[in-house]
Amino acid sequence: MRKSVLTAIAAFALALPISAMGAEEEIHLPKQTWSFDGVFGKYDKVQLQRGFQVYKEVCASCHSLQYISFRNLEALGYSEGQIKALANEYDIDDGPDEAGDMFKRKGRPADHLPKPYPNDAFARASNGGALPPDLSLMAKAREGGPDYIYNLLLGYEDAPKDMTLADGMNYNKFFPGHQIAMPQQITDGRVTYDDKETPTTAAQISKDVTAFLMWTAEPKLEIRHATGFRVLLYTLFFTILAYLLKRRIWSRIEKH
């Protein structure tokens, strides 16, 4: 019987990932190692700060991060003062005031990061008809998650000879269909990091911004990992106790 239980569990365990698979053309995504992988995975705050810098200097001109406000960035290790100063760099639309007029004011920590375009139509018009999607949840909204974003950013190549790209499109080996409206963004030396040690290779920059986007998608990952460990330990303890108690109670009848 115990064997059948195990078989049943194994059958289910096998069936689940199979059923989660899609049927699209398989594009192989080289897997990366991330600091947030695994049971004890954590974000590397210094890396997230670098990633935020990349977002701010490169991606923010086209992509919004609608679920992130300045104060959330405290989780990256910035101080309150730094957050205030950062918010202060932005002009935010507000209003109406007593006279009924809309006005601009300096950003505050509670404000959301400003969007690059006033509306989707404007965004499309500025990008040859393509809409740069919001990036807050991107790391959970694509098969492969962070591995996909990382490879996508580096996956620009010349199109194969037998393929003609539509106007304004770029060839990317990791994008489904291979024609993407976003031009290549990350090249060696695209940003200058404050610390002089971290290399500014395209790979490093892509890795940093991807880690940052994982944080925007799953900001509670660290507490989830930490809580999970304690919860599982406790559950294991409870299960062992329940098992011992079960053996003890059942020994009353199994004797005869």
Place this chain on the structure above:
Amino acid sequence: MSTEKSTARKIFEWHEQRLPIVSFIDHAVGSQYPAPRNLNYFWNFGSLAGFMLVTMILTGVFLAMNYTPHESMAFDSVERIMRDVNYGWLIRYMHFNGASFFFIAVYIHIFRGLYYGSYKAPREVLWWIGILILLAMMATAFLGYVLPWGQMSFSGATVITNLFSAIPVVGNTIVTLLWGGFAVANPTLNRFFSLHYLLPFVIVGLVFLHIWALHIPGSNNPLGIELTAKDKIPFHPYYTVKDAFGVGVFLLFYFGIVFYAPNLLGDVTNYMKANPLTTPPNVVPEWYFLPYYAILRSIPNKLLGVIAMFGSLLILFVVPWLDTSRIRSAVFRPVYKAFFWVFVVDCLVLGYCGSQHPEGLPLILSRVGTAWYFLHFLILMPVIGWLETPKPLPASISEPVLNPAE
């Protein structure tokens, strides 16, 4: 021995005479319910399903406190739960994955019933109520999946509600009623939320009837034979402690997923806000609906596909009469046992096909799988019952075989 009663005892008895609720529970799942002493671990999944029902209601009520059922706010309100509500991420991941684990428990529970013949006389009504619970669960899970208003929520709602349009004459009226308009939109979301909140309590009612119906004949057992009083033991403490252990093991798997792979069972597409103008390349339901989805798509005609899909569930109602064998447990039915496992594999294959585009090999597999599904119930079950020579049955748990000489 003193006959003096303590004050607490007196108060307790005073209350029990007026509302015997403790005795009621004790008879239902306590020391006054005689249970077979040979139940194996497959008998744990009933209580596990009940445990998951409670978990779903508790987490659901807390989600509803922060959720906004409006087409332009639902997705954002779920994100707010994930980011700003204290432990909102935990409640939502527990609810989301809880649905999967609820189905895991219930599916194992049902296959257990099919293996040990628990649907046979005198347990037909008990079996029926179980199927009603499955149907209500499926409706609840479908409605719930629409609530976060992601891209797959929207496409799933569109595809599934559209199925009803295949019904002749009244089909389109039904679809308009479900939608509350002429497309899946805000009124749809509002009524789905209302019904998603309601149905779990209907399930609670059905569970009461299920347990009531269970207590008329008592539990079946792995041997499938009628047991005498000496082969029975009180449910409490024997099975309460065994179920507690089962809950512990189950929780290890459940929490493992909730904390370390919370999005494994979900579709990435649902982390994009619903956009009525786009359709994902492959609209797939959650894994627990995949076999039915494969059956639906295996048939080129829409109406017939819908009939086959619902038929695959409704056929369970007549299983007690399709199975012509008088022996309950597959342990004594070598032929049925073999075909039972083939049937399990068939369901897994259908599940795989449901996740694939209905073309090429998956389409062929899903057609064969669908045919086999109905063949199993409509032909194999009655025929095996007639032709099979069962192994000799034991007279009781302690005496192995009735007439070994025969």
